[in-house]
Amino acid sequence: MLHTALVLDDDTESATRVADCLRDVGFALVDPVAGSDVAEAVKQDGVNICIVGHRAMSRDGYEIVRDLRDRSPAGIVMLNDSSEEIDVVLALEMGADDYMVKPVRPREFCARIRTILRRTVVTPPNVDGARPVPDGFLRRVDDLEICGVLRLVSVAGRELSLTDSEFDVLMVLAAQTNRVLSREQIIASVKGEGHAITDRLVDGIISRLRRKLFAGETGFKRIRTVHGRGYMLVEGV
């Protein structure tokens, strides 16, 4: 249910616009690390979808798309100012799953993203028996370890049992540490969009999480409340 996205675009205006769209509909965003191997990072972080501008990380966007496609099954969307046929065709042939002309229309953008995800199989089919062990989807936040695939959590080595909704919320927070997430965003990430649920449910789950995770700990609150805005999982105290 929780999807992770990566936005790469030197056009910062478009990048923030797109990032906001994605966050609103419940995506966790990964920060692009300049100079790093993008495809490798995408694999590492279990990114489901990449948005690439026609120039990104001071490189040619098309090149990045090809690179990503060669080494990752993630969905790829190319953004560009140009609506020329040649540019569209080139992007798609490099391996993009869709091509949109800026400025994107938010609702269409989200709908197209969802369409791609519908077709994206996270683990590529692998017929000959043994599939690779899911080492990915392991998130570490200080001494908190979360395995997204097996849905296991441990704090300081001590393993503990969370309910499914507790786990889902923790996952969302852990995907975006040191960043405030609104209750709406958290619910959207966990339930999908347009679910009729009270905001306050999040409070309840957070309350239970705090007790289970950081029961004995004194002083610092690692899940911090930001009054009027939401919650944040603090990393690197």
Added chain:
Amino acid sequence: MLHTALVLDDDTESATRVADCLRDVGFALVDPVAGSDVAEAVKQDGVNICIVGHRAMSRDGYEIVRDLRDRSPAGIVMLNDSSEEIDVVLALEMGADDYMVKPVRPREFCARIRTILRRTVVTPPNVDGARPVPDGFLRRVDDLEICGVLRLVSVAGRELSLTDSEFDVLMVLAAQTNRVLSREQIIASVKGEGHAITDRLVDGIISRLRRKLFAGETGFKRIRTVHGRGYMLVEGV
């Protein structure tokens, strides 16, 4: 690889234009039979991709798209004169894989078709994304061995006898380990679609499976329940 396409559009000018494109790049075209059940025909003829106009076969194109998506894994492209955001979003939410505004540009059109086909796995009636199961195949999930042909199962070398329905459900779970499958998906995979059976039957079978397979095991649950969503067979603890 020969692909088969079906063009449905009351706008004959667009239809022929599109059909020509497809033929040029090597598609076999299926003739639409007026009044027939489109989704059924698509299945029958092994169609890989459907092009649907906003009016087709004297019906509303959006309706056709939804119908197709519900009952076929084929790629679907919607064509329309309108470039309104609302129309795009609607089409995609009905299940279209792409939406293009007429008149289509041939090279872009073909590139987009190819992009869809890249993502379209033609897995026969099965949970979507499930890996194709070769005959005579032996699936291994940790110390769990399943022979699909002889319908035998063993855990840690110890062989045990399952009933047919237990075996079927185990097969479905084993085809997609570490991924949550809904009760609907499980029932659909085992019985075929549209079978009038209680969701809860799955619970019963899972319960019996757990007892037979992992009777003595302590601690970790290898068939995991995800509250409100379904079940998951965990691999690689």
Added chain:
DNA sequence: GCACTCTTGACACAAATCGAAACAACCATG
């Protein structure tokens, strides 16, 4: 600082979901 308002934490409780077992219907077999 003080009064006021809105937000949050924590708990209690209703509703939904799940696990396991009991039970009825079905089916093949002898």
Added chain:
DNA sequence: CATGGTTGTTTCGATTTGTGTCAAGAGTGC
């Protein structure tokens, strides 16, 4: 037609989810 095995439904207790409430806390204007 009795038997044994399997399938699918029902039931009940246990767990989890989601709502309501109220006291405590945080922000704001004075």
